[in-house]
Amino acid sequence: MRKTSKLLALTLAVGLQPAMAGTVTLDFNDVSATAPLTNQYAGAPWFVEASGAAWTAANVSCFPNDPIAIAFPGAGNCGALWLAEPNGNQTSSMTLKVGNGFDALSFIYSGSNGDSKLSVSIYDAAGLLLSSLDNLGAQSCGGDFFCVWSSEISLTGFKGASTVKFEADNQAFLLDNLSFTTNGAGGQLPEPGGVALALGALGALGWTRKRSSR
Incomplete structure (x- = not known):
C-alpha cells in the first residue's frame, strides 16, 4: 500500500508540472540549394x-555545382x-513565426556591406x-560577398x-544558428495531458485507499 501511494504521488507531481524549458536551433545545415525558403521547418x-x-x-564551398550558391565563412557551414528577395527592392524583410512561442532568441549574422544595418523586432x-534591436552593423567585405560572422x-x-522580423538592405545579410527558447517557468498551466494523468492518479489513489479500508 505504501509503495503504491508513493508511486501514485510521484505520477501526480509529474503530471502537474508545466511544460519544460527547451530550445530549438535552426543551423540550416540541411540546406542543399539557394532557393526561396518553404515551410520545411514548420513541423516538429x-x-x-x-x-x-x-x-x-x-x-559554394559545399555545393560548387549550384549556379546561385554564395560564399560565406565557417568551416563545415553549408x-x-x-x-533576400529577387524583385529588386532596396530593402527587404522576413518574418519567422514560432508556433510554440518563445521567451528568448539568439542568432549570428554576416553582412556584405559595411553601410548596411540589420534590425530585429519581436512581437x-x-x-x-x-523587444527590438536596431542598426546592427556589418563588416565591409571588399571583393568577397560575405566574409565574417x-x-x-x-x-x-x-x-x-510569437514572431520575429528581420529587416535590412536587400540581399545584404545572412542569418545562422537561430535558437528559440521557451522558458517554461512561472505561471504556465500544466499540459492538458498532464492534467488528465494527474486526475487519473487521484482516482486510482482514492480507489486504493477505499479498498484497503475494507
Whole structure:
C-alpha cells in the first residue's frame, strides 16, 4: 500500500508540472540549394514558418555545382538563411513565426556591406512589440560577398513572443544558428495531458485507499 501511494504521488507531481524549458536551433545545415525558403521547418521540433524575403543560402564551398550558391565563412557551414528577395527592392524583410512561442532568441549574422544595418523586432501574437534591436552593423567585405560572422546576438527579457522580423538592405545579410527558447517557468498551466494523468492518479489513489479500508 505504501509503495503504491508513493508511486501514485510521484505520477501526480509529474503530471502537474508545466511544460519544460527547451530550445530549438535552426543551423540550416540541411540546406542543399539557394532557393526561396518553404515551410520545411514548420513541423516538429521547430514549428517555425517563414514569410517575406526568406531564402536558404547554400555555401559554394559545399555545393560548387549550384549556379546561385554564395560564399560565406565557417568551416563545415553549408547553409544559412538569406534575407533576400529577387524583385529588386532596396530593402527587404522576413518574418519567422514560432508556433510554440518563445521567451528568448539568439542568432549570428554576416553582412556584405559595411553601410548596411540589420534590425530585429519581436512581437507577440497580437502584434505588440516586445523587444527590438536596431542598426546592427556589418563588416565591409571588399571583393568577397560575405566574409565574417558576428558574435552571438541574444534578445531576452520578454515572455510569450510569437514572431520575429528581420529587416535590412536587400540581399545584404545572412542569418545562422537561430535558437528559440521557451522558458517554461512561472505561471504556465500544466499540459492538458498532464492534467488528465494527474486526475487519473487521484482516482486510482482514492480507489486504493477505499479498498484497503475494507
